[in-house]
Amino acid sequence: PSPLLPTPKLVIDLERLGQLPKDKAGPLARYAQTIQSQRGDYNGKVLSIRQEDLRSLAVIYDRSPAELTEEFIAWGVLDAEARRAVESF
Numbered sequence: 001p002s003p004l005l006p007t008p009k010l011v012i013d014l015e016r017l018g019q020l021p022k023d024k025a026g027p028l029a030r031y032a033q034t035i036q037s038q039r040g041d042y043n044g045k046v047l048s049i050r051q052e053d054l055r056s057l058a059v060i061y062d063r064s065p066a067e068l069t070e071e072f073i074a075w076g077v078l079d080a081e082a083r084r085a086v087e088s089f
């Protein structure tokens with residue numbers, strides 16, 4: 001990881017998430033809802049999550065964090081910048 005660039009944030013696109021079929025997106029949607037409720041943050045179109053949360057989600061989805069990031073990018077819920085966030089894992 002470059003010391004010159006800040007680690008990009010993991011920003012979930014909540015509108016896109018809401019359009020995805022439940023069998024794919026269900027666990028991520030429930031996770032995001034839990035964070036929203038803990039923060040009292042219900043009005044956003046996006047939700048910034050912790051790096052650590054991607055590790056937890058990777059366990060839930062039975063993938064590596066890097067694989068899961070690629071999947072979320074393919075679904076359109078994370079943008080391509082998120083790749084740099086998992087490089088630091």
Ligand code: C2E
Pocket residue numbers: 035038039040048049050053
């Ligand atoms: P906590 O981890 O004890 O954090 C307490 C408060 O510190 C948070 O209240 C927030 O105001 C601030 N805080 C902690 N870490 C960060 C951070 O990385 N960025 C920012 N901007 N603020 C931070 P808040 O937001 O009301 O959250 C309450 C509790 O809800 C948190 O207590 C934590 O247990 C949980 N929570 C909220 N968001 C997340 C999340 O994204 N991931 C996880 N794992 N837990 C979360």
Ligand code: C2E
Pocket residue numbers: 011041042043044045046047048049
């Ligand atoms: P940013 O982190 O690049 O976020 C840009 C905008 O995306 C935010 O504008 C907000 O509309 C949306 N956004 C990003 N993450 C979340 C989220 O988890 N929940 C919701 N509801 N919206 C989100 P906003 O609020 O005007 O903030 C502008 C900038 O101010 C942010 O840019 C960030 O640099 C800073 N900022 C705002 N809140 C916090 C915070 O809790 N912690 C830190 N460190 N910076 C914050």
Ligand code: C2E
Pocket residue numbers: 009010039048049050051052
């Ligand atoms: P952010 O608020 O700009 O914080 C960037 C990074 O600074 C966080 O990355 C974390 O490493 C560190 N940081 C900021 N505040 C705290 C804190 O109170 N305690 C600790 N131990 N570290 C802190 P991280 O964890 O990957 O979080 C990424 C983004 O997710 C945060 O950007 C914020 O937008 C959001 N976030 C994470 N946790 C919370 C939370 O508990 N509440 C809220 N409202 N937002 C959170």
